[in-house]
Amino acid sequence: MTQRERNWLLVAPAGAWFLVMLVLPLSVVFIFSFGERGAAGGYVPAFTFEQYANLPARLTAFKNTMILAPLGTLAAMLIAYPLAYQLAVRTDPKWKNILLVLVIVPFWTSILIRSYAWIFLLGGRGIPALLGTFGIEGVRLIYTPFAVLIGIVYGYLPLMVFPIYVALDRLDNRLLEASSDLGARPLATFFKVTLPLSIPGVATGCMLVFILLMGEFLIPALLGGGKVFFVGNALVDLFLQSRNWAFGSAVAFTLIVIMLVTVTIYMRLIARLQTGRDDVSVM
Amino acid sequence: MRAYAICVYLFLYTPIAIIAVFSFNAGRHASQLQGFSMQWYGRALKNPFVMEALETSLIVALISATLASILGTLAAVGLQGIRGPARAIFDAIIYVAVMIPGIVIGIATLIALVTVFGVLNPWLAAIWPEGATPPALSMGMGSLIAAHTMFTMALVIIIVRARLGTLEQALGEASADLYATPFGTFRQVTLPLIAPAVLAGFLLSFTFSFDDFIIAFFVAGSETTLPIYVFSSIRRGVTPEINAIGTMVMLASLILLIAAQLILRRGDRK
Amino acid sequence: MKNRDTISKTKFMEELRRYEKGSVTRRHFLGVTGLGAATAVMGAAMPGLRAGPAFAQDIGDRVVLATWPNYHDTANFDAFTDATGAFVQVNVFGSNEEMLAKLQAGGSGWDVFVPTNYTITTYVSEDLIEPLDVSKLPNYDPSAFDPRFSDAGTVDGTLYAVPKNWGTTGFAVNTAHDGGNALTTWKDFFDRTKDDYSGRTMVHDYQLTTIGNALKYFGYSFNSVDENELADAEKLLIEVKPHLFAISSDYQPAMRSGDAWLTMCWTGDGKQMNSDMPEISYVLGAEGGEIWSDYYAIPKGAPHSDAAYALINHMLDPQVNAREVLAHGYPVADANTNALLPDEIKNDPILYPAQELLDALEFGAAATLTDPNRAELLARFKSA
Numbered sequence: 046m047t048q049r050e051r052n053w054l055l056v057a058p059a060g061a062w063f064l065v066m067l068v069l070p071l072s073v074v075f076i077f078s079f080g081e082r083g084a085a086g087g088y089v090p091a092f093t094f095e096q097y098a099n100l101p102a103r104l105t106a107f108k109n110t111m112i113l114a115p116l117g118t119l120a121a122m123l124i125a126y127p128l129a130y131q132l133a134v135r136t137d138p139k140w141k142n143i144l145l146v147l148v149i150v151p152f153w154t155s156i157l158i159r160s161y162a163w164i165f166l167l168g169g170r171g172i173p174a175l176l177g178t179f180g181i182e183g184v185r186l187i188y189t190p191f192a193v194l195i196g197i198v199y200g201y202l203p204l205m206v207f208p209i210y211v212a213l214d215r216l217d218n219r220l221l222e223a224s225s226d227l228g229a230r231p232l233a234t235f236f237k238v239t240l241p242l243s244i245p246g247v248a249t250g251c252m253l254v255f256i257l258l259m260g261e262f263l264i265p266a267l268l269g270g271g272k273v274f275f276v277g278n279a280l281v282d283l284f285l286q287s288r289n290w291a292f293g294s295a296v297a298f299t300l301i302v303i304m305l306v307t308v309t310i311y312m313r314l315i316a317r318l319q320t321g322r323d324d325v326s327v328m
Numbered sequence: 329m330r331a332y333a334i335c336v337y338l339f340l341y342t343p344i345a346i347i348a349v350f351s352f353n354a355g356r357h358a359s360q361l362q363g364f365s366m367q368w369y370g371r372a373l374k375n376p377f378v379m380e381a382l383e384t385s386l387i388v389a390l391i392s393a394t395l396a397s398i399l400g401t402l403a404a405v406g407l408q409g410i411r412g413p414a415r416a417i418f419d420a421i422i423y424v425a426v427m428i429p430g431i432v433i434g435i436a437t438l439i440a441l442v443t444v445f446g447v448l449n450p451w452l453a454a455i456w457p458e459g460a461t462p463p464a465l466s467m468g469m470g471s472l473i474a475a476h477t478m479f480t481m482a483l484v485i486i487i488v489r490a491r492l493g494t495l496e497q498a499l500g501e502a503s504a505d506l507y508a509t510p511f512g513t514f515r516q517v518t519l520p521l522i523a524p525a526v527l528a529g530f531l532l533s534f535t536f537s538f539d540d541f542i543i544a545f546f547v548a549g550s551e552t553t554l555p556i557y558v559f560s561s562i563r564r565g566v567t568p569e570i571n572a573i574g575t576m577v578m579l580a581s582l583i584l585l586i587a588a589q590l591i592l593r594r595g596d597r598k
Numbered sequence: 599m600k601n602r603d604t605i606s607k608t609k610f611m612e613e614l615r616r617y618e619k620g621s622v623t624r625r626h627f628l629g630v631t632g633l634g635a636a637t638a639v640m641g642a643a644m645p646g647l648r649a650g651p652a653f654a655q656d657i658g659d660r661v662v663l664a665t666w667p668n669y670h671d672t673a674n675f676d677a678f679t680d681a682t683g684a685f686v687q688v689n690v691f692g693s694n695e696e697m698l699a700k701l702q703a704g705g706s707g708w709d710v711f712v713p714t715n716y717t718i719t720t721y722v723s724e725d726l727i728e729p730l731d732v733s734k735l736p737n738y739d740p741s742a743f744d745p746r747f748s749d750a751g752t753v754d755g756t757l758y759a760v761p762k763n764w765g766t767t768g769f770a771v772n773t774a775h776d777g778g779n780a781l782t783t784w785k786d787f788f789d790r791t792k793d794d795y796s797g798r799t800m801v802h803d804y805q806l807t808t809i810g811n812a813l814k815y816f817g818y819s820f821n822s823v824d825e826n827e828l829a830d831a832e833k834l835l836i837e838v839k840p841h842l843f844a845i846s847s848d849y850q851p852a853m854r855s856g857d858a859w860l861t862m863c864w865t866g867d868g869k870q871m872n873s874d875m876p877e878i879s880y881v882l883g884a885e886g887g888e889i890w891s892d893y894y895a896i897p898k899g900a901p902h903s904d905a906a907y908a909l910i911n912h913m914l915d916p917q918v919n920a921r922e923v924l925a926h927g928y929p930v931a932d933a934n935t936n937a938l939l940p941d942e943i944k945n946d947p948i949l950y951p952a953q954e955l956l957d958a959l960e961f962g963a964a965a966t967l968t969d970p971n972r973a974e975l976l977a978r979f980k981s982a
Contacts, residue, residue, distance in 0.1 A: 048409060051510065055406025056418065059399045059481055063421050066478035070436035071424075073443060085724055085968045086702060088439070102974070106981040124336060131333045144333075146585060151340050153581035154347070157541060157558045158574035162343035169857040185797060187857065188844045202340065260429015262542055267562075270844030271803050274981045277431045277542075282980060284435055284546075286695045286805075287973030288702060294439070297432045308427055376659065377687045442704060467705040550662075550707020550901065552687075563667070563690045563848065 071301070077294035086288025096295035103296055106279040107303075109265075113190065113275070114258035117197040118251050124198060125205035125250065130239075132206075133213035134221075145210065152203040160196055160267045167192050167268065188270025196264040201257060205250040212246025213239070248315045252308065259304050276300050344578070351571035368572040378573060381557040385538055388469060388553060392476035393533035399477075400484025401526050405518065407485070408492055425482035434546030437475050441467060441547070467549030475547050476540065480533035487532070491525035492518075661905035662687045664697060664711040666892070667848045668867055669763075671925035678912045684905045692847030693804035694967060701726045701897055708897050709906035712762055715750035715891045716806075716962035722753045728896040730757045734907040737914040739934060747891040747931035750961075759893030760914065763928035765865030766951060766959060767807050767888040770849075772859040774877045781860070784814040784883035788838055791860065796841040798859035800849045805976040806962050807862055807888060808835070808845075814885040821963035828975055835979045845980055853878060869927025869948045880948045886958035891931065 081091040132144055151159065165171050167186040176184050186192050216239065224234040262277030269278075276296065283293035351369070355362030372378050407418060445465040456462035495518070508516065541555035548556060554573070561570050661684050675686040689708070691697050694717045700706045702724065713721060721727035732738060738760050740748065751759035771781050775798070781790055791799040801808045810820040812831035822828065843858045852858035853871055863871075868880030894910045896903065912918055919930055920938040929949040930936065936944065943949065966972055 048510070052406040052409040055402040056410065059403035059485070060418065062399065062474075062478055062481060063425065066437065066474050067421065067425055067433075069444075070433070070440035071428075073440035074432075074436045077439060082970055085720055086699065086973075088443075102978050103981050127329070127332055128336045131329050135329060142589070146589075147337065148340065150578065150582055150585070151344050153535070153539075154344060154574050154578045155539060155541075155555055155558055157555055157562060158347055158570065159343050161562055161570070162346045165346060166343060168852075169855045185857075199339070199343070202336075256427060256429070260431045260542075262431050271846050271980060272839070272842060272844060277429065279977070279981050280431055280435060282977050284438070285699045286693060287970075287977050288695065288699045289970070289973065289977075290439055292974075293435065297435055301428055301432060304427055304429070305424070376685050438703060445704075467703070549705030552707075560689050563692075 074294045074297050077291055078298045080291040080294075082289045082291050086290075088290035088294075091291075096292045097299075099292060100295065100299060103276070103279050106274045106276050107299075109190075109274055110259060110261075110276045111303075113193060113197070113273075114255055114261070117194055117201070117258050118255045120194065121198045121201055121205045121254055122209075122247060122251055125202055126209055126243075126247070129206050129209035129213055129246075133210050133216070134218075134239075145207075148206050149203050156200050156263060157267075159200065160264055163192070163196055163199065163268055167195070187268065188272055190269070190273050192268040193265050193273045196268040197258055197261065200264060201254045204253050204257070208249040208253070209243060209246040212243045212249075216242050244315075244319065252311065255311075256304070256308065259300070347571050348575045350568050351575045353568045353571075356567055368568040369576070372569045372572045372576070375569070377552065377557060378554075378569075381552045381554045384469065384551055385554040388472055388476060388544075389534045389537035392473045392480060392537045393530050395473070395477045396480035396484050396533045397526055397530040400481040400529060401488050401522070403481070404485045404488035404492060405514065407489065422482045422485055425479060426486065430479070430540065430542045431546075433475060433479060434543040437471065437543070438467070438546040441471055467547055469548075469551050471547045471549065472544055472551060472553075475543050476533075476537040479543070480529075480536055483532055483536070484526070484529035487529045488522055488525045491522045495521055657682055657684055657905040657908050658902045659683060660685050660687060661709045661902050661909045662689065662707055663909065664689045664691060664700075664706070664708045666691065666712060666864075668850060668870060669712070669926055669928070671922050673925075674913070674918050674921055677918070678909060681912075682905070682908055684902075684908070686909065690848075692802070693806075695805060695973065698724075698726075698967070706897060707901060709900040709902045710894055710909055711897055712892050713759065713895055714962060715747075715893070716964050717967050718750050718759055718893065718895070719753055719964045720967050721895070721897075722756075722758060726898050727758050728898050728900065728903075730760065730896065731907070732757060735760065735911050735914065737911045737916075739932070742933040744931040744933075750891060751893050751895075759895035760910065761931050762892040762894050762913070763866070763923075763926075763930055764889070764891040765928045765949075766882055766956075767811070767862065767864055767890065768868065768880055768882040769811075770853060770861050770863035770868045770871055770878050770880050772853065772856075772875075772878050775859045781881060782884050784811050784885050784887065787860065787862075787883065788812070788815050788834060791838050791841050795860045798843050798857075799838075799841060800844050800846060800852060800858050800861035801835075801838075801842060802847045802862045803845050803980070804847055805972045806966055808979075809972055809975060810962075810966075811862060811883065811887055814883055814887055817885060820886060820888055820960045821966050823965055823969045823972065825971065828971055832975050832979065836982050839979065839982060864928075865949060866926040866928035869946070872948060873927070882951050882955045882959070884955070884958070886960060889956065889959035889961055891961075 077088050078096055079092050079094070081089045081093060081095070083089045128148075132141060132148075136144060164187065167173075169187075171186075173184045173186060176182075186195075220238055220242075221234060224238050225231070229237065260277050261275050262281055265273045265275045265278050266281075280293055280296055280300075283289050283296060350361070352364050352366065353361055354365035354367070407415065410418070445467075449462075449464055452465070453462040539555065540553075541559060544551075544553045544556055545559070552560075554577070558570055558573065561567075663686055665688060667690050670688070675688070679685050691700075694714050697711060697713065698717065698720065701708075701711075701721070713727075718727070743761055747764040748761045751757060751761060769781070769784075769787050773780070775795070776790075777794060781787060787799075801811075809828070809831050812834050813822050813827060814820055815834055816827065816830050818824070818827040818830070822831075843852065846852075849858060849861040849863065850867055850871060853861055854875065863880060865880070868878075871878040872880055894913065896906045896910075900906050913922070914932075916932065916934040916938055919932060919935040922928075923930055923935065923939060923943065927946075927949065
């Protein structure tokens with residue numbers, strides 16, 4: 046057996062698996078997206094662009110996703126960065142690990158159960174009631190876009206803290222010392238040294254969270270009260286309520302294309318920002 | 329700065345605390361505290377549907393994480409020596425696999441398999457020997473494991489390949505120069521070096537599979553995993569039984585994590 | 599034993615509430631209410647229900663039921679488990695469409711499900727429902743049922759489903775917030791949602807009722823599939839959407855917590871909320887709306903068929919059925935069960951509305967289930 050044959054043999058099982066469980070299903074989605082809905086639901090073969098022409102009927106779902114996914118990513122990043130900084134740079138090494146683990150532990154309770162806790166916290170008897178005792182009446186949180194935003198930031202915060210922490214942790218403390226020895230004020234040190242060096246971590250975290258948010262279904266379903274609709278919710282609805290496989294396939298395929306395009310552009314952009322540096326690792 | 333960190337931890341742990349507190353609720357409702365009781369823990373542990381859902385989740389996570397780690401590692405090693413268009417196609421597939429939202433994977437797998445089974449089943453029935461009941465392919469644990477393995481395998485390949493990339497090619501060549509067989513090189517040189525990455529991939533795959541709701545929601549057929557059980561219970565109106573399950577799962581993860589940490593530390597000292 | 603059997607209905611409800619709050623144990627509850635005794639008697643009378651070795655017909659250790667929110671008395675399931683050894687797993691759904699979609703995708707794993715009258719012909723034509731073997735349902739007494747609520751179970755002379763409960767679809771309103779100006783019509787429901795009930799209203803996540811009641815606003819048929827009439831309904835729904843609290847078929851928690859004040863509502867939910875919170879009243883829109891009947895049925899390929907029959911038979915037992923009614927507040931069409939119900943239930947205006955209100959109601963039509971425009975309309979409304 047040659048080296049070449051051996052390599053192919055090693056790759057073959059994974060390749061076959063991807064073929065059956067990824068390439069085949071995606072091809073079916075692509076083919077079905079040109080079909081029609083059956084009389085009692087499902088799919089009937091056809092060749093029509095009708096489903097794609099009907100996409101504007103889900104425009105709001107796409108818009109909500111395209112607004113709330115980046116917004117949620119940004120919010121998670123803004124909250125995660127100072128925490129990661131505190132953990133990586135300002136914390137006694139003795140405590141680092143334990144504090145880091147504490148960030149991840151909530152991640153290990155089902156997102157379902159954690160979101161359910163938020164239904165209670167954001168509902169009339171939770172935070173609004175608490176605000177009421179301070180004289181702030183009539184605050185409504187549950188089933189609003191804001192509730193969904195809190196839910197997604199909460200759900201994905203650990204995913205953001207981790208890569209940023211790793212990037213900051215690698216930062217050589219001597220660099221920071223050198224910077225301050227050279228007379229740079231702390232803020233200048235942060236913007237000139239720390240921030241640029243942590244960009245790869247931020248980029249990784251943002252991409253992870255963004256990808257997950259683009260396909261989100263659960264959090265809007267639980268905290269949005271059926272009113273805050275993501276593409277994911279539209280998809281579940283099309284397959285589990287109106288049973289329109291053809292239109293559902295068109296929506297799914299459109300979502301895939303949007304994601305591939307945005308993520309590819311994003312990665313190019315990050316790569317360009319980082320040209321000339323060799324430690325870029327977005328993925 | 330420290331106050332900020334404390335605020336974030338509060339944000340992270342308030343909902344968890346609520347879950348834990350209500351798991352000890354004596355009452356049936358999940359929004360009104362009515363005294364302390366451990367009864368929901370007993371109920372959860374005695375409820376055959378909960379235990380079975382847990383078992384299903386563990387089996388699925390264990391099998392798919394194992395398959396993904398083995399096949400993914402082999403593929404990552406094999407891919408090192410493959411160049412050209414084949415490599416580009418494979419890379420693109422991995423890229424697509426991790427990029428596509430779980431919900432799309434779930435739906436696509438569902439409609440593809442339902443369609444394929446719809447074609448295969450009559451065909452199987454036709455070629456099956458007279459008298460014997462022909463097998464009927466349907467969605468279930470098999471399709472769930474297959475879907476989870478597909479996604480997590482892509483993760484393993486990425487993680488292991490990153491590790492392989494940092495290893496010096498020269499190391500392998502040196503080993504070959506010393507007349508080691510390719511398999512010997514792999515076993516004695518490469519494998520020990522990538523073992524941490526494989527382990528990390530396995531753990532990540534296990535966690536993903538154990539926690540996944542959305543793919544399972546579509547492809548699990550009549551199988552109930554723990555997240556699916558929790559989801560349907562939430563729709564039914566939550567009793568503190570769900571809180572008890574959540575608290576137990578979290579405690580178990582925490583214990584495992586601490587144990588792993590201790591073992592690793594002991595390993596370091598050696 | 600004697601006085602246990604004749605436990606008063608008030609006492610029964612008190613015990614039930616206590617049991618539900620968790621302040622008494624199930625054993626206590628079963629004992630006090632005579633449910634335990636009933637279970638034991640039943641087990642002896644019906645071999646299929648008995649777990650004892652003498653009649654060892656093993657029905658397995660489980661049965662999976664797909665049903666609607668707040669639609670059962672858990673104590674009856676516990677009694678079933680005690681008698682047969684089979685646990686009941688309850689899956690709750692918010693719309694008939696969802697049930698149909700799950701069955702169409704195959705491998706639902708359900709043993710018993712609860713379709714509404716107008717959907718059964720579609721299940722038959724899609725070959726998703728099993729004809730029922732009446733010999734396995736000794737408790738089913740067809741002559742005792744009001745045919746209006748049991749007819750839909752038979753399609754082309756074959757029995758596919760037996761009646762569970764019937765009821766109406768109206769709305770529940772928290773009258774503490776109506777400013778002395780009561781809501782009586784679907785026009786009120788939608789107009790007030792845009793006004794003093796803004797941000798406090800819920801509609802079902804269900805095309806039949808949400809679209810149907812919006813159609814009633816204009817005086818159209820609840821079942822209309824006319825394009826222009828549906829367009830009017832869609833316009834109204836989208837106009838109202840910013841004023842909604844949520845779109846969900848599980849509205850009790852929000853109504854009880856005071857987050858929501860007004861919701862589309864089924865009979866039993868109205869009764870349950872009204873019993874606990876008298877300020878929540880149940881109203882049938884004067885323009886009309888839906889009258890319906892739900893059925894027990896067995897889907898094709900049910901994995902635990904014996905357990906499915908045993909469960910349906912158990913639920914049809916007039917004693918059990920009467921306890922269900924007391925717990926969930928939906929009327930039954932079974933004369934044997936009604937004979938066991940106290941007068942205050944039988945005269946309850948929520949369960950049995952005035953004739954002129956009933957006359958205006960329509961049964962759902964099969965066409966609405968398969969009509970692509972209605973399905974798509976609701977999806978557009980939700981994603982709008």
